[in-house]
Amino acid sequence: MTGVQLRAGLANADLIAVLVAVTDNEPRVMTLRAGEALPSGPFESQHRSLQSGLRDWIESQTSHPVGYLEQLYTFADRDREAPSEAGAARRISIGYLGLVREQVTPGTGQPQWHGWYEYFPWEDHRDRRPAVLDSIADRLDSWAGADSLRRERVDFLFGQNGLPWNEDLALQRYELMYEAGLAESPSRPAIEGFGRPMTGDHRRILATGIARLRAKIKYHPVVFELMPDSFTLLHLQRTVEALSGLRLHKPNFRRQIDQQELVEETGEMSSGTGGRPAKLYRYRPTVLQAQALAGPRLPVSRH
Amino acid sequence: MTGVQLRAGLANADLIAVLVAVTDNEPRVMTLRAGEALPSGPFESQHRSLQSGLRDWIESQTSHPVGYLEQLYTFADRDREAPSEAGAARRISIGYLGLVREQVTPGTGQPQWHGWYEYFPWEDHRDRRPAVLDSIADRLDSWAGADSLRRERVDFLFGQNGLPWNEDLALQRYELMYEAGLAESPSRPAIEGFGRPMTGDHRRILATGIARLRAKIKYHPVVFELMPDSFTLLHLQRTVEALSGLRLHKPNFRRQIDQQELVEETGEMSSGTGGRPAKLYRYRPTVLQAQALAGPRLPVSRH
């Protein structure tokens, strides 16, 4: 790094966005090329920060303001694309995760929204344990063979052998599947039934976004960036469930929302889709809440 | 992003590392140029991934294996450096956080280790609330003026007005200070007493690393990457305290470590620096532990 060990290189960099919205209780991601690619492109050089440039661009595309935008990861591995001629520059992509408010599913506009469970069908545990998990487990089983380390990893990541399912491990699950040859790669075609493939490493980038968002909603009130101005508590719950791929315990969910004082009643009632009309709520943002909600997990000595 | 809205640009990219070790209960970071800069340099283009290239480089520099290495953030804002001539390429730096085992403080070798609280003296709350906080609070107070939003932010970030101190907010604190003109910038000199300055935005990058590490040790057993092979529980506690800048409650700290079954006795005892000799422990890594230790905070409905 002192200029001796590392050789200088000029890198080609671009931005790549995982844009998420939740419509009809389904988490969706913005795609191009018939769902094959995430939106991406080279730098916008006018803006001061990448973030603000990206924000502008998204707003022009979706006609909704971006509620939340965060940097995900910078992808720069050598084997991201199909092998190119020697001497080609390493391709760098700076990935961003963005949240936009609920959208009416557009007709045939260029940017299309696809349900993210099309790409990761094994991640949706809302109704039941997905059936795909059995065939995945089969394949991973033979991949692991007698290697106990591999078996342990599989059991842990996919909730086998009595271990619990952990929704946050979406990225690590995908990476394991990739390693085991169950996902498309420059040298491998996609396998039927194991989720819709994408170009290059876009599916990995999407998995990164999903995992990040699933982890995030536990500490930060970012879900509200996906909600309309007013909503019922069940609607909010369904949105969280959509993202996490899990079912939640209704009374406890309400209690939590209540305790955290994140929302307030608008005074109006929902027109009611089935049963008793529900109160409508709105988000009550605070400077404090915007940042930290996680309880301290260190045994801190107060005083 | 479709090539229309965004203009192509060729970016100059390099790596920048926040390398942390804890020696003598003091968290230290590797620096160059007499503590003025973090180690950084252009890409190593031989390796498959950035990570592995960086890992090799660090090991050659510190002669210790890197226990843990994670991507921090990609810094690409326009005003990172002193204003350069128009048309200059935007500078991209991919920041990494790395942990290396305890080091004997080297003599006058090129890479020097500096205690990170030299740069952020207000972050060390182990002995007492640092005195600098008062002068910082003064300055921020006049910066906030009558703006209640600003006041709220200051109170929240710096634990004023009865609000608790939150050690995880190190980055946000620095950013607020920067915004308020209390930290060096291309157009501003450093202020005496408010921490040792660094080149460019290196101090911000260091703050990013500190914040990330402080958050991380709560969920992941990464502290052990900073420990020698065998250690006493108090030594472990002191290390966590050094990183978090807080004092912990001894009995509860031990209980936690115990319950999580992260360590096992070596059978040996410490030679004892003061009182009764302590049992020595070693880290007991497991595939499972390596990843998730956080309790689920969503009200998940089991079954």
Added chain:
DNA sequence: CTCCTTATACTCTGGATGAGTACATCTGGA
């Protein structure tokens, strides 16, 4: 009017956490 669905308010229980106390075992100096 009855059933079904959704909304909303409780209760109960166990475990984790914050906090404090008691006692053991070493070193070093009066």
Added chain:
DNA sequence: TCCAGATGTACTCATCCAGAGTATAAGGAG
């Protein structure tokens, strides 16, 4: 020799919160 000081280690106790379950209210459809 014995005490003071420091550290190590094992408890107890109270509180809070999260998981789980139950009960009741209020709408619509037939």
